[in-house]
């Protein structure tokens with residue numbers, strides 16, 4: 001199936017690693033132009049080296065999505081680069097933050113709110129003029145299955161993922177008149193750099209063992225962590241004109257982990 005993504009233009013926050021990079025790969029493979037952003041210049045350069053493809057525009061920007069001015073700057077850069085048009089925004093930048101409730105601090109709560117809620121709202125608001133200029137605009141919020149149900153010691157992440165889910169639903173309604181579709185991917189447990197860091201080693205076999213154990217502990221019905229490619233392809237579809245009747249929806253990408261559909 002041709003997804004109709006050739007020459008379309010996308011911004012992926014946190015596209016320098018893990019799931020964001022996988023989404024970038026899938027989009028580039030479909031002929032799209034892709035901009036990624038992240039905080040580490042080194043990670044961005046490594047990602048760009050792996051993404052560059054003849055005839056397509058692949059570009060990286062250093063940006064912290066919790067900085068209130070970041071999306072305004074990105075909009076200016078992309079507007080002049082891509083003639084004022086953006087076909088899709090992937091709000092993916094993030095990290096898992098959770099712990100024992102009574103040990104959480106106000107600073108952790110505010111920081112996580114900035115990262116998981118304000119970054120989505122600012123990202124969409126600042127990119128609106130560019131998205132409105134697209135013939136098939138789409139937003140994809142990368143959240144977690146824990147947006148729909150909580151587990152012990154899961155805050156603040158799980159609470160703000162629920163807010164991200166509400167924002168997806170509300171934005172889908174608010175932006176439908178502009179033809180902008182807004183959907184969410186709810187991630188269960190997918191291999192990425194954050195799990196390599198959690199495993200505490202770069203050794204591929206040790207990381208695999210760590211992920212197999214975690215998949216078993218979580219009770220994932222398919223019995224394993226997902227692969228970044230499995231996410232990337234779902235993202236490309238949701239962002240494509242072939243998903244033209246999907247908006248305000250959240251797709252579990254979780255190997256069956258979530259008891260809530």
Ligand SMILES: NC(=O)c1ccc[n+]([C@@H]2O[C@H](COP(=O)([O-])OP(=O)(O)OC[C@H]3O[C@@H](n4cnc5c(N)ncnc54)[C@H](OP(=O)(O)O)[C@@H]3O)[C@@H](O)[C@H]2O)c1
Pocket residue numbers: 013014015016017018019020037038039040041043063064065066092093094095096115142143144145187188189190191192193194195
């Ligand atoms: N993988 C999973 O199993 C899983 C499960 C549930 C939810 N998720 C969500 O999926 C998204 C991607 O996670 P991942 O697993 O791919 O993690 P990852 O491999 O650690 O990648 C995270 C990406 O986000 C960027 N980033 C983090 N904070 C940022 C900030 N403030 N501003 C700009 N960029 C930032 C990172 O680059 P820099 O550090 O250089 O900025 C990196 O490119 C996250 O929102 C995560 O919470 C993942």
